[in-house]
Amino acid sequence: MSPVDPRDTDLPVSPIRRMALGAPPGTISLGLGEPGWPLPAAARDALVALGEVDARLPYGPNAGRPELVDAVAAFHSATSGVETAAPQVMLTSGSQAALFALFQVYAAPGTSVLVPDPGFVSYAALAHQRAAEPVPYPLGPGGDLDPDALVHALARARHTSVVVVNHPANPTGGIASAAALAQVAEACARAGALLVSDEVYRELWLDERPAGLHQAAGLAAGVVLGSMSKAFGAPGLRVGWAVGQPDVLLRARIVHNAMTTAPAQPSQAAAVALLAAGEKVLAQARGHVRRRWESLERVAPSLVGAGVAKDRAGFYLWQPLPGDVAPEDTEAFALRVRDESLVTTVPGTAFGTRGAGYLRVSLGGPLDELEEGLRRLAPWWKA
Numbered sequence: 001m002s003p004v005d006p007r008d009t010d011l012p013v014s015p016i017r018r019m020a021l022g023a024p025p026g027t028i029s030l031g032l033g034e035p036g037w038p039l040p041a042a043a044r045d046a047l048v049a050l051g052e053v054d055a056r057l058p059y060g061p062n063a064g065r066p067e068l069v070d071a072v073a074a075f076h077s078a079t080s081g082v083e084t085a086a087p088q089v090m091l092t093s094g095s096q097a098a099l100f101a102l103f104q105v106y107a108a109p110g111t112s113v114l115v116p117d118p119g120f121v122s123y124a125a126l127a128h129q130r131a132a133e134p135v136p137y138p139l140g141p142g143g144d145l146d147p148d149a150l151v152h153a154l155a156r157a158r159h160t161s162v163v164v165v166n167h168p169a170n171p172t173g174g175i176a177s178a179a180a181l182a183q184v185a186e187a188c189a190r191a192g193a194l195l196v197s198d199e200v201y202r203e204l205w206l207d208e209r210p211a212g213l214h215q216a217a218g219l220a221a222g223v224v225l226g227s228m229s230k231a232f233g234a235p236g237l238r239v240g241w242a243v244g245q246p247d248v249l250l251r252a253r254i255v256h257n258a259m260t261t262a263p264a265q266p267s268q269a270a271a272v273a274l275l276a277a278g279e280k281v282l283a284q285a286r287g288h289v290r291r292r293w294e295s296l297e298r299v300a301p302s303l304v305g306a307g308v309a310k311d312r313a314g315f316y317l318w319q320p321l322p323g324d325v326a327p328e329d330t331e332a333f334a335l336r337v338r339d340e341s342l343v344t345t346v347p348g349t350a351f352g353t354r355g356a357g358y359l360r361v362s363l364g365g366p367l368d369e370l371e372e373g374l375r376r377l378a379p380w381w382k383a
């Protein structure tokens with residue numbers, strides 16, 4: 001057998017990176033999906049303290065530091081309302097590694113994996129990498145989860161192994177009601193499919209915390225993903241987690257251990273500190289996000305029309321193209337805006353065919369860059 005499997009080589013270059021390649025000098029990026037505010041002091045202090053310790057830096061346990069596992073369990077208990085203990089937590093190198101490990105175990109070749117369209121690009125890429133078929137399902141108005149559409153897609157797909165929901169969603173910012181999550185959970189249980197609920201943006205709410213899968217349907221309903229990368233403001237730590245029933249996580253843990261053992265020890269120390277200061281860190285993060293939505297309304301009112309909805313969460317603006325631009329010109333329009341106004345966004349088509357007619361504008365970056373980027377973007381939407 002050839003040492004190179006075609007599946008290894010045809011993972012597409014991320015369209016987000018593609019927009020960055022060839023950008024003229026001086027271009028501001030509103031493309032990257034990461035927080036642009038400073039690393040919270042709790043994490044900085046923990047990392048500095050580590051640097052001052054003259055000691056060994058051992059591997060540590062495969063399952064991660066027990067105090068971090070316990071802290072994630074406590075955080076999940078508090079935010080889901082479902083009592084969660086250490087055996088229900090799988091610590092991973094970012095939620096990306098949790099997705100990878102779960103797909104390795106559950107997304108068997110030849111099965112269907114239901115993914116939101118538009119949706120985070122990794123879901124389809126990981127299904128594809130497993131020689132499973134990514135089956136896109138549409139979202140509802142505002143990019144919210146439409147349970148009927150998902151259940152309909154599930155009924156039509158062949159041998160569904162995994163169903164992914166993401167809320168608050170990347171790229172639409174849409175959310176899922178508790179009733180919608182319960183309905184989807186029930187359908188997945190009936191179909192024998194693993195439900196993966198990617199909730200990495202859940203703590204970045206403006207008005208009130210949106211529903212979560214475990215809160216809506218209990219811990220047996222599926223696996224919930226969380227991360228240090230968004231609300232905790234520390235994507236570079238590469239610390240994430242999956243919470244679910246121990247037997248569901250068992251084989252994924254083995255994959256994760258084989259891949260990377262555990263997140264780096266300094267990252268785990270910083271994550272412990274961030275969770276210990278969680279209330280303050282998350283309140284500050286929500287403040288950063290609120291200020292960014294306010295900037296949008298102030299600097300680029302032509303983009304938001306009637307204003308920002310109160311039930312917003314996360315930092316993505318899912319912006320319809322100006323009325324005179326056809327959906328099939330989505331990428332061309334994004335490139336024009338980049339090259340003429342020196343600001344990058346992500347064409348909606350990067351997230352699936354149903355993303356045609358939209359740009360994803362990330363409001364997450366540093367505030368000064370964001371406001372300048374929005375100033376450059378706004379005139380394209382003027383009448």
Ligand SMILES: Cc1ncc(COP(=O)(O)O)c(C=O)c1O
Pocket residue numbers: 033093094095096097120166169170198200226227228229235238239240
């Ligand atoms: C919806 C979603 N899930 C998961 C991830 C992966 O995040 P991380 O591996 O940093 O936890 C991202 C990153 O952008 C994302 O947008």
